[in-house]
Amino acid sequence: xxxxxxxGGSDRSHLIGGQSFLFDYNGKRIIIDCGLGLDxxxxxxxxxxxxxxxxxxxGGLATHDHTDHISAFPYLEKLQCFDEGAxxxxxxxxxxxxxxxxxxxxNHNHGYSGFxxxxxxxxxxIEAPGEFELGGLKIFCIPNGHKLGSCxxxxxxxxxxxxxxxxxxxxxxxxSACGMVPLDDWPDEWLxxxxxxxxxxxxxxxxxxxxxxxxxxxxxxxxxxxxILDGIFVRIATFANGKMPNVAIPLARALKQYGxxxxxxxxxxxxxxxVGNEYRWSERDIQLPAFGEESNIFPVYRKLRxxxxxxxxxxxxVASAGFGHxxxxxxxxxxxxxxxxxxxxxxxxxxxxxxxxxxKNHGHSGKEISLSFKQSEERVTxxxxxGIGHYSLSSHNSPIDTILFLxxxxxxxxxxxxxxxVTHGTKDSMLLAKDLVKEFVHDPEDNxxxxxxxxxxxxx
Ligand SMILES: [Zn+2]
Numbered sequence: 183x184x185x186x187x188x189x190g191g192s193d194r195s196h197l198i199g200g201q202s203f204l205f206d207y208n209g210k211r212i213i214i215d216c217g218l219g220l221d222x223x224x225x226x227x228x229x230x231x232x233x234x235x236x237x238x239x240x241g242g243l244a245t246h247d248h249t250d251h252i253s254a255f256p257y258l259e260k261l262q263c264f265d266e267g268a269x270x271x272x273x274x275x276x277x278x279x280x281x282x283x284x285x286x287x288x289n290h291n292h293g294y295s296g297f298x299x300x301x302x303x304x305x306x307x308i309e310a311p312g313e314f315e316l317g318g319l320k321i322f323c324i325p326n327g328h329k330l331g332s333c334x335x336x337x338x339x340x341x342x343x344x345x346x347x348x349x350x351x352x353x354x355x356x357x358s359a360c361g362m363v364p365l366d367d368w369p370d371e372w373l374x375x376x377x378x379x380x381x382x383x384x385x386x387x388x389x390x391x392x393x394x395x396x397x398x399x400x401x402x403x404x405x406x407x408x409x410i411l412d413g414i415f416v417r418i419a420t421f422a423n424g425k426m427p428n429v430a431i432p433l434a435r436a437l438k439q440y441g442x443x444x445x446x447x448x449x450x451x452x453x454x455x456x457v458g459n460e461y462r463w464s465e466r467d468i469q470l471p472a473f474g475e476e477s478n479i480f481p482v483y484r485k486l487r488x489x490x491x492x493x494x495x496x497x498x499x500v501a502s503a504g505f506g507h508x509x510x511x512x513x514x515x516x517x518x519x520x521x522x523x524x525x526x527x528x529x530x531x532x533x534x535x536x537x538x539x540x541x542k543n544h545g546h547s548g549k550e551i552s553l554s555f556k557q558s559e560e561r562v563t564x565x566x567x568x569g570i571g572h573y574s575l576s577s578h579n580s581p582i583d584t585i586l587f588l589x590x591x592x593x594x595x596x597x598x599x600x601x602x603x604v605t606h607g608t609k610d611s612m613l614l615a616k617d618l619v620k621e622f623v624h625d626p627e628d629n630x631x632x633x634x635x636x637x638x639x640x641x642x
Contacts, residue, residue: 198608199219245276270302272308273464274308282457324336331461339641347378350381380604382611421530505528507554508557519564
């Protein structure tokens with residue numbers, strides 16, 4: 183018996199759940215990703231009930247080190263789901279990055295303890311992209327362009343099926359990582375015949391063609407340079423993990439010629455930057471530059487933050503978190519939103535409860551806005567006089583990217599896919615995606631499945 187069980191995901195229309203899959207084969211069990219969904223108030227863990235029966239987990243894989251893909255791994259330790267000697271594997275950046283992300287999570291995630299974090303198996307680094315073995319299974323991994331060290335996995339089952347867990351993926355080049363390895367460069371023997379996990383984070387926007395990443399990056403650079411020369415304080419809200427280098431590197435490069443530094447303010451961001459500077463896994467990874475004069479990127483510590491907040495000299499700070507609800511960015515928002523010589527921008531997909539979403543959609547000049555920050559019990563009402571912007575620096579695929587990829591894959595395989603499990607989107611975006619992928623799958627009525635948490639799929 184071979185069976186895939188979807189543990190993580192979403193059946194709500196405003197939540198993109200955490201990703202997690204269980205694969206059972208020959209009486210053994212591995213887990214692929216184990217992430218938390220992030221809602222306003224709560225971290226939504228995967229469904230653990232399927233783990234209460236059956237064998238213990240002997241192996242695990244992580245596609246990348248974002249919270250919605252890894253932050254529930256310590257819960258498995260707490261629930262005693264790991265077999266003795268269980269091995270967790272990932273690219274070196276994901277392996278070392280996970281350690282930082284899970285440690286950082288102890289500050290705000292009360293679902294696991296420091297003990298669970300310490301006691302869980304440490305991720306081992308997969309030596310190089312390509313073939314490796316875990317739990318007696320042959321597995322192939324390919325950089326998928328979502329961030330440094332992010333990859334997809336194709337698992338060859340004992341019966342010979344090849345199921346792909348796509349992870350979050352992107353085919354556009356960013357400052358810290360090149361886009362996904364083009365399908366033309368995948369070996370024939372590792373073309374998947376089933377898709378077990380997908381990325382429909384952006385399917386909610388339908389078939390809208392996205393502005394090319396490079397154009398959006400260029401617009402950000404041009405606008406920020408113009409503003410800072412005009413005496414505007416610029417604050418960009420980004421996630422510490424992945425987005426921060428993508429924003430800071432091109433800004434720092436452009437600002438250098440004017441002698442203006444680019445600051446990054448995020449504890450996790452600084453630690454992950456070190457990981458990205460130390461490890462390089464594939465040719466598609468771009469090694470992050472060291473902080474200092476040469477890169478023109480400088481980390482912010484508490485005292486410097488005070489100085490930057492109170493400075494009369496305009497400065498550029500890239501600060502976490504990207505949703506604006508927590509982290510250093512909150513200090514900048516509280517201090518600067520009421521000032522017309524300030525500019526705030528977001529850079530990622532935003533849930534509607536988040537301060538950056540509220541500002542982007544309702545932050546009109548002169549109007550008061552009520553925002554909810556994690557550290558304050560009550561909502562904070564602030565007058566908005568600062569400029570508000572958004573740069574769509576998404577490191578995800580669009581639905582059109584998915585279609586183009588599937589067309590090519592079917593062409594190379596010479597036949598349609600056996601199965602497609604639609605995952606990692608809101609309930610609405612997954613329903614839309616289900617229609618989108620139908621034409622690429624044999625008997626789509628039976629074989630295109632929305633992977634809500636708890637969905638069990640017998641493979642053979
Ligand atoms: Zn991600």
